[in-house]
Amino acid sequence: MKHIKTLNTQTLNQTVKKGGCGECQTSCQSACKTSCTVGNQVCEQKK
Amino acid sequence: MVHQYKNNGYNIVLDVNSGAVHMVDELCYDVITVLNEYQQDLADADLILSHVLDKLSSKYDQEALTEAVQEIMEVTAQGRLFTKDVYRDYIGEVVKRKTVVKALCLHIAHDCNLACKYCFAEEGEYHGRRALMSLETGKKAIDFLIQNSGTRRNLEVDFFGGEPLMNWQVVKDIVAYGRAQEQGHNKHFRFTLTTNGVLLNDEVQEFVNREMDNVVISLDGRKEVNDSMRPFRNGRGSYDLIVPKFQRLAKSRNQERYYIRGTFTKNNRDFSEDVMHFAELGFQQISIEPVVGEVTDPYALQQEDLPKVFEEYDKLAKFIIKKEKAGDGFNFFHFMIDLEGGPCVAKRLSGCGAGTEYMAVTPWGDFYPCHQFVGQEEFLMGNVDVGIKEFQLAEQFRGCNVYTKEKCLNCFAKFYCSGGCMANAYNFGGSIYDAYDVGCEMQRKRVECAIMIKAALSE
Numbered sequence: 001m002k003h004i005k006t007l008n009t010q011t012l013n014q015t016v017k018k019g020g021c022g023e024c025q026t027s028c029q030s031a032c033k034t035s036c037t038v039g040n041q042v043c044e045q046k047k
Numbered sequence: 048m049v050h051q052y053k054n055n056g057y058n059i060v061l062d063v064n065s066g067a068v069h070m071v072d073e074l075c076y077d078v079i080t081v082l083n084e085y086q087q088d089l090a091d092a093d094l095i096l097s098h099v100l101d102k103l104s105s106k107y108d109q110e111a112l113t114e115a116v117q118e119i120m121e122v123t124a125q126g127r128l129f130t131k132d133v134y135r136d137y138i139g140e141v142v143k144r145k146t147v148v149k150a151l152c153l154h155i156a157h158d159c160n161l162a163c164k165y166c167f168a169e170e171g172e173y174h175g176r177r178a179l180m181s182l183e184t185g186k187k188a189i190d191f192l193i194q195n196s197g198t199r200r201n202l203e204v205d206f207f208g209g210e211p212l213m214n215w216q217v218v219k220d221i222v223a224y225g226r227a228q229e230q231g232h233n234k235h236f237r238f239t240l241t242t243n244g245v246l247l248n249d250e251v252q253e254f255v256n257r258e259m260d261n262v263v264i265s266l267d268g269r270k271e272v273n274d275s276m277r278p279f280r281n282g283r284g285s286y287d288l289i290v291p292k293f294q295r296l297a298k299s300r301n302q303e304r305y306y307i308r309g310t311f312t313k314n315n316r317d318f319s320e321d322v323m324h325f326a327e328l329g330f331q332q333i334s335i336e337p338v339v340g341e342v343t344d345p346y347a348l349q350q351e352d353l354p355k356v357f358e359e360y361d362k363l364a365k366f367i368i369k370k371e372k373a374g375d376g377f378n379f380f381h382f383m384i385d386l387e388g389g390p391c392v393a394k395r396l397s398g399c400g401a402g403t404e405y406m407a408v409t410p411w412g413d414f415y416p417c418h419q420f421v422g423q424e425e426f427l428m429g430n431v432d433v434g435i436k437e438f439q440l441a442e443q444f445r446g447c448n449v450y451t452k453e454k455c456l457n458c459f460a461k462f463y464c465s466g467g468c469m470a471n472a473y474n475f476g477g478s479i480y481d482a483y484d485v486g487c488e489m490q491r492k493r494v495e496c497a498i499m500i501k502a503a504l505s506e
Contacts, residue, residue: 003075003115004122007498007505008386011126012066012395012462013133019391020141022199026150026405027465028417029203029239031263031306031334031380034167035471035486036399039463039494040383041390044201 021045049083049129050459051076054499055365060128061498063459067127068386070502074107075115082119082129089129092120134392138450141396146445148195150203150400151188152407152418155180155211155218160245162280165310165338165346167419170280171209174422178410179214185221187431188408193232195434203260205239207407207418212246222258239263241308243277244289244296252296260304264293267309268321268335275314276346294329302331306380309335312346316355319363326370326377334380337489339471350485357492364496368503384463384497398465402428402444416444419470444469447479454482460494 023044027036048063058076060069071079081102082089089095096116103112122128157178159171171177192202204225206218218240225236237260244264255262266289267273274284297305307330311318318335325333337356340347348356363379370376399405402416409421412431420426429436449455449466467490471483 001118001121003072004118005070005505006122006127007068007070007501008066010066010387011130012064012392013126013130015391015393016133016137020144020393022147022149022393022404023201024390024394025237026203027399028152028401028405029150029205030261031308032336033207033241033263033308033418034310034336034339034468035381035490036464036466036468037381037490038390038395038398038465040380040385040497041394042385043388043390043394046388 019043048132048457048459049079051079051083052495054361054495055368055503057499057502059495059498059502061459062128062130063462064130064132064134065127066386066462067122067130068498068501069122069128070505074103074111075119077103077106078112078115078119079128089120089123092116095120134396135450137392138396138448141393142446142448144393145197146400146403147197147199148192148404148406149199149201150205150405151192152205152207152405153180153185153188153221154208154407154409154418154421155185155206156209156214157410158213159208159210159243160213160279161210161243161277161285163277165276165312165340165344167339168209168421173409175409180217180408180410180412182217182220182224184408184410184412184431185217186224187412189221189225189228191431191434193228193234196234200233201235201237203237203239205241207241210243210245211240212242212251215246215251219254222254226258237261241265243285244292245279245285247289247292247296252299255296256299262296262300262305263308263334264296264305265308266290266293266325267311268315268318269324272315272321273309276310276312290328297330297332302329304332306332306334308380310338311335312338312340313348313352314346316348316352317359318356319359319366322363322379323366331377332380333377336381337486339468339474339483339486348485348489350488353485353488356489360489360492360496364500368500371500371504381493382497382500384494384501386498386501392462395462395465396448396450398448399468401469402441416440417470419468420473443479452480452482454484454487458487458491460487460491463494464490 239261241263407418414428449461469479475483
């Protein structure tokens with residue numbers, strides 16, 4: 001494409017069916033402790 | 048919902064519901080702005096083109112506009128632009144799902160050997176008394192976690208305080224107890240430690256490297272910044288004692304599985320300098336977060352500080368790009384974002400898990416929804432002897448998500464913060480269903496910077 005460059009191939013809604021196993025890390029156990037940052041957590045299935 | 052912004056010379060378009068991120072040229076950016084404001088269905092290509100030409104043909108060439116509209120229609124058809132919110136129907140399932148307890152924050156010591164001025168734990172005491180957790184209480188907490196974790200295998204236990212190294216033998220004994228339970232219960236403990244480093248020595252380091260999945264080490268950055276906010280109780284600064292220990296620890300962990308974590312306040316709004324200082328000291332896993340304090344605290348960040356804070360995040364983002372391109376990069380916790388994978392929608396909708404999947408345990412064994420609620424009696428949920436007793440409280444936390452928070456509904460960052468910190472929402476807005484506005488503004492800025500960095504590094 002000439003005008004648009006898309007940075008990612010996966011989309012969020014693709015995870016509706018296969019997500020939710022709950023094995024991932026709790027967000028505040030990582031580094032924050034005073035905020036809530038979920039978007040940077042790692043999916044346990046993709047490790 | 049589509050969010051557009053310009054940063055560092057990049058025109059970025061985030062399709063909120065799909066998470067798709069696009070870099071576009073100036074013309075296409077303007078076309079998307081027009082379509083974003085166009086309240087009609089985007090199915091009719093001819094109608095759309097005619098609308099766009101009507102709005103923009105005085106500024107751009109007609110052929111180029113037609114081409115851009117075609118590309119936009121193509122990306123839209125792929126489900127990567129102007130996607131609808133399909134999660135609103137899904138949220139019921141997420142809320143009703145069977146949850147298990149998967150993480151505990153053990154307040155090993157309500158005592159501290161530093162007297163940090165912004166401490167939400169009030170120098171370790173949490174609105175209460177000084178106390179150390181006994182091994183017996185720690186064992187009961189581990190048993191509670193095992194019994195309430197269902198089939199989940201990985202269990203997280205953070206040793207927190209106050210300062211956990213002030214009760215070090217109990218930390219080691221709890222780890223040993225946990226490890227002894229793993230095989231029989233088909234569990235694996237991921238232990239973490241959050242420490243100020245004052246009591247860090249070779250013995251602690253060796254144990255931590257053997258047993259702890261992650262270590263969060265606290266330092267605020269430049270010496271003068273750190274020492275003004277993180278003094279010993281006698282007023283002396285802590286930087287000189289701690290920095291060499293942290294450098295040694297980080298090196299001994301191959302610069303992995305740790306975070307050097309600082310807090311910035313109104314006193315060091317130029318906090319990008321502190322991040323750069325960490326990088327100069329050789330640290331590669333860095334987190335510096337905005338202070339959370341009462342509006343009346345002299346160091347608290349206010350609305351008026353935001354332009355400067357945003358400027359610093361921009362400066363830091365450019366620095367990170369430069370370092371990464373030079374092959375000398377480091378991770379900044381709040382700019383980490385995985386556009387290809389990252390957490391699933393269920394995770395993004397369920398938030399931090401406080402009060403349901405995650406709880407804090409006081410030295411005497413009381414449960415609170417998270418470490419930040421400790422000491423606020425209205426949030427006492429139970430204890431290690433009787434388990435969870437306040438089921439209604441647990442339900443309130445379970446039901447708190449981006450669709451039950453009015454302020455989140457139209458926010459582009461909702462799937463990155465998952466509704467934000469409930470303790471901050473409660474402390475600033477009086478309800479966990481509210482939001483901490485200043486914190487939200489900073490969160491949005493960080494998401495924008497994080498995405499821009501990805502765009503810059505994709506070239």
